[in-house]
């Protein structure tokens with residue numbers, strides 16, 4: 001097991017979810033198929049609700065922005081009433097969601113809808129958020145040492161709170177000082193990390209960001225945030241250059257805080 005010393009100036013640890021706290025397989029093989037299998041039924045059941053209409057409005061706006069992309073699926077406005085017209089628009093939303101998911105897009109519009117759909121899956125016990133076993137004990141230790149701990153995921157804040165609120169380890173939301181999603185900006189843009197630091201009330205170099213994705217690590221580093229790339233079973237492989245450039249950990253227990261005994 002390796003040891004990675006945490007720089008003394010670090011006051012907060014910022015955690016990615018998929019591939020960092022949580023197996024990619026859980027997201028790809030449980031959470032995403034739930035959306036693909038249930039989106040049509042969900043839209044039919046909730047169509048008249050304000051939240052659903054807001055979600056569809058965001059998806060429609062995103063679809064307009066995406067119109068020049070290869071294979072993009074437009075979402076028309078309802079032009080009139082009647083079952084057939086409703087079915088036509090719902091089918092377009094379903095096709096758009098499937099298209100975005102086939103590309104694993106991280107748009108805020110897609111992530112908002114997904115978060116709302118997972119609510120029922122977690123609340124009924126159909127799904128429990130999976131977390132690597134080293135995560136909870138390590139976070140407890142960090143917090144005891146005075147470290148703040150935040151989540152930054154492309155999954156919506158609502159989806160994050162469901163995953164950790166209904167997790168295999170129980171409700172562990174108390175372990176986090178706050179949550180960030182793509183509303184603060186994409187994870188591959190350095191400006192997002194500056195905004196997060198401002199929101200937390202610290203400098204970017206007071207933060208250590210843990211992620212499985214080198215492009216995200218690169219963006220954080222450009223903003224002068226400390227980074228380590230997390231290697232977990234099922235994560236995408238790293239190039240030799242990435243392996244030699246980044247600090248790597250395969251378990252949160254490998255982080256060594258200056259105050260740790």
Ligand SMILES: CSCCC(=O)C(=O)COP(=O)(O)O
Pocket residue numbers: 016017018019027031106111114152153154155156159160163187
């Ligand atoms: C937190 S909900 C499911 C995860 C998700 O939708 C996603 O896109 C994961 O992205 P991450 O930034 O956590 O790698």
Ligand SMILES: [Mg+2]
Pocket residue numbers: 016017018019020211212213
């Ligand atoms: Mg990730």
